[in-house]
Amino acid sequence: MKTLLATSVIGDARLLAGVERGRLDRQNHLWTHGAPPDLTRANYQQLCEAVGLKGRGGAAFPVARKLADLPDRGVEAVVVNGSESEPLSRKDRLLLSLAPHLVLDGATGLARALGAPHVLIAVHDAESAQSMREAILERDDRLAIEVTETPDRFVAGEARAVLSALEGGPAVPPGRKVLPTRQGYHRRPTFLSNVETFAQLAVLARLGARGFSATGLSTAPGTQLLTVDGAVQRPGVIETPTGIPLDTVLQFAGAEPGPVLLGGYHGRWLSQPVPLDGASIVVALGSATCPLGEVYQVAQWLSAQSAGQCGPCVFGLASLVDDFARLLHGDVNGWYDAQRHLGLIPGRGACAHPDGAARFLTSALQVFDDDVRRHLGGGCGRPVLGVLPVPGGVA
Structure with missing residues (x-):
């Protein structure tokens, strides 16, 4: 189980309002946020279009477009994807554990607006599941709300893998690439998004477009949750306005100088600060550990997380482990x-796992060029400190 990190805020707290006191039960949630409004489907779509709200699960797909793709009738379910399988991320798990009613407000409000009879919540760990079940008992939503614990594997968090698990199947992405809005839960139209997206919907419904846009970028207003970890003095989940410079986040967290990983183990390495651009994970590597050794351990773990469905994943990632x-x-x-194998993998997998792993490893070779040269010349002389966590260790 992943331990929740400390929380902090740059600017005004929205998603994390009140959680410094611990888990918000229904009464404290309403005292902090107020009662949620009863909105129609048209209301939700107009609000999402007005602020350009995008999903906060990594793909950054516009929420309004997802709503528009659903049929007028026959939406089967609203699915909250809380299968936070990225080892470096804590934000969704933190919301489920400390602000469960904010997530439920977003999910149940949207379900009522869409006429969906089911709200399904997929989580990896017992703590999040217990928090959500307790929250459901504190409410009277008059909807079928179900919490399901899914396997804690990297690919199990992919949307189609989550749907398969909810239906009692294996938690792996199927080969077919059909949008959940067309064929989701039980092959019926489904709205599926991650935990933070539903919490953002709950905030947007309360504040309206103008209030929501009072902070952050004009093109993508509001706040965002960042998991900041690694060689920093203050690791934790931080709520910040959108568009905040990476330098500001690193200074706030007390990060050591050195390379930075954005977006986790499907993300990319940076040698200098750039705009965050939607990335929700910031990891400072520091200078004391061996960069290539850290990346090699993650490559082993990524290969072991393969769903075993396609050559790029089964053979390509295994070859890269040997190469590194x-x-x-x-x-x-x-x-x-x-270099040769990294050029063969992208775009050929049955799911996004091989592409994400290749992106992580390609950027590592680019950013750690000096360290690569040291190893080719006899080694860098630094130990592997495990700044990048690998669940369960590696062989």
Whole structure:
């Protein structure tokens, strides 16, 4: 189970309002946020269009477009994807554990507006599941709300894998790539998004477009949750206005100088600060650990997380593990083979896992070029400190 980190806020708290006191039960939630309004489907779509709200699960798909893609009738379910399988992320788990009613307000309000009879909540861990079940008992939503615990595997958090698990199948992405809005839960139209998206919907419904847009970027207003970890003095989940400079976040967290990983193990490495651009994970590596050794351990874990459905995942990621192992020990052919394999993987997998792993590893070779040269010349002399956590360790 992932331990929840400390919470902090830059600017005004919205999603994290009140959680400094601990988990908000129904009474404290209403005292903090007020009662949710009863909105129609048209209301939700207009609000989402007005503020340009995008999903907060990584793909950043516009919520208004997702709503528009649903049929006028026959929406089967609203699905809250709380399967936070990214090892570096804590934000969704924190909301489920400390602000469950904000998530439920967004999910149940939208379900009523869409005429969906089911609200389904998929989570990985027992703590989040218990918090949500307690919250459901504190409410009277007059909807069928169900919490399901799904396997804690990386690919199990993918939308189609979540739907499969909710239906009693394996928690792996199927080969077919059909949008949940067309064929989701039980092959019926479904609105599916991640935990923070529903919490943002609850805030948007209360504040309206003008109030929601009082902070953050003019093109994508509001706040965002960031998980900040690694070589920092103050790790935790931070709520910030959208558009905040990465430098500001790193200074606030007391980060050591050095490379930064944005977006987790499907993300990319940076050698210098850039706009956050929707990334919800910020990890400072620092200078004390061996960058190539850290990346190699993550590559092993990513390969082990394969769903075993396609060649790029099964064979491609395994080959990259071997390439990085040889490179780590000074074999220049490992570098050449890694470049070749990284060029063959993207766009060919049954799901996004091989593409994300390739993006992480490609950016590592680019940003850690000096460290690669040191290893090819005999090693960098630094230990692998495990700044990048690998669940369960590696072989």
